[in-house]
Amino acid sequence: MTQSDKANAAASEAPSVAYPSIDPATVVGWGVDADPKNDPTWPIRDRSGDDGARADWTPPSAQVAGVEILQSVEYGRRPAVVGESTPPAGLSGMVRRAAFRFSEGQWGHWLLLMGADRLNTVEGLLQDFRRGRMPNPLFEMGFVKHERRHEAALATAAVVGVAVAGLVLLNRRRHHLSL
């Protein structure tokens, strides 16, 4: 049982919006110092349209998602509209799913997501290789313009090629010496 499961269980036994445990009318002095002008949130928040309803607004019709949507445990139901960009996948996706077992207030949630992001970067590189596409860091990091991206890719390939060849040679030489 996670902390959020525990919280949900405890909340189901606690007083609710519909069934508060204390009736304000029974409290001596209720509201005598209430001052509508003491609202530091105005005008950022305008309460004039407030009908006292806390969660029972008529929601927009729900989008039928075509991909896996990870959802914060802090919601009662899924918000009506969702983003379907880049659904969780691979190893990073597994970590993301694990992260969403924690609530937003827990560091584990965010640390796992950050970890997943770093993994995802590596997955992105592997995906490029698999599709026969060489990453082009000089272009992607914005050091060269779009029309010169092929030259940048060649230059990167050349540098990587020379470096690899150098390493191989160095390794051979070391072998020779130790023999």
Next chain:
Amino acid sequence: MLAMDYRGPRRVRIEHKPMPVIQHPRDAVVRVTRSCICGSDLHLYHGMVPDTRVGMTFGHEFCGVVEEVGPDVQNLKRGDRVLVPFNIACGQCHFCKQGLFGNCHESNAQATAVGGIFGYSHTAGGYDGGQAEYVRVPYADFGPTLIPDWMDPDDAVLLTDVVPTGYQAAEMGGIQKGDTVVVFGAGPVGLMAARCAWLFGAGRVIVIDHVEYRLEFARTYCPAEVYDFREIGDPVVFLKKITEIGADVCIDAVGADASGNAWHTLFGKKLKFEAGNATPLAWAINSVKKGGVVSIVGVYGPTGNMIPIGNVVNKGVTIRANQASVKRLLPRLIDHVQAGRIDPKGLITHRVPLEDVAEAYHLFSSKLDGCIKPVLIPNAE
């Protein structure tokens, strides 16, 4: 269609992607004609926002032409020129009903703290953004606003975020006539906040940064008294000296990518033990006068930051903060643009073809070539 594609920290590129489609009856698809890169995008670009997935398209400041509408969208039609607020808001939940359109409860499945934002990681809903030729716009019957005929599209695109954010930063300061206002950060948001501080009646406006060309720009654009924090020793002491008792209002328009304190840069930005570097926020709290107001629009991550909260208590500081509620402010801001009281497009320094998105990110992130605000222009027109 062509769209920006995130590959990992500091690596983005242009990519062919499928056209967006209507996924909900209240959606529209918009053909993008202008799309900016924002300081907020830099937090994503630097890999600081959790759940930023490889392959996502960023971009939350865009305007364009309606291409297609869903069956429930009655107020827009194909061909309409629209500016699209960066907040994805339903217009009918508890929070939207109170005008808190940045905090909509029906647009972000992944987190309850913030509403959905276009192209802003899955922590803000997982929507592909507008640094692309086309973009899906949810709740299109609520958010998008027709661009008046007289309005320059360069002004329109800045009304989607920078102008309302700067304006709300000043508004949240509760500025009274004659107040001394200090703005930390001379990026587009800070510049606009400083400009708007005058609209609320500020008596003195001070801008702090460490990028010389931006301070130079602030001097005439806002206009403001400007200081480079590398040249004034302890900024808090300096500000207390020149204001005698501290500023009436301090505005943090920097956010998690701040510099200015080696310890927080290492601990927050590099090691990520904090949600970035909150140095300007600490400066704001410490240099505002007792009983003063600190207004935060700089964006921080969802975990935690070390700030002098004890001083907030002892000084009786009021802190106000939020994502800007763009839709709420638009009518007033359109008036200000028409009356010539603010000049949004004056912030644009770079116009870049969408194909060169990687170069634009690099310029803006590294503050090169006098860059203040870059706008991407797709060729779809």
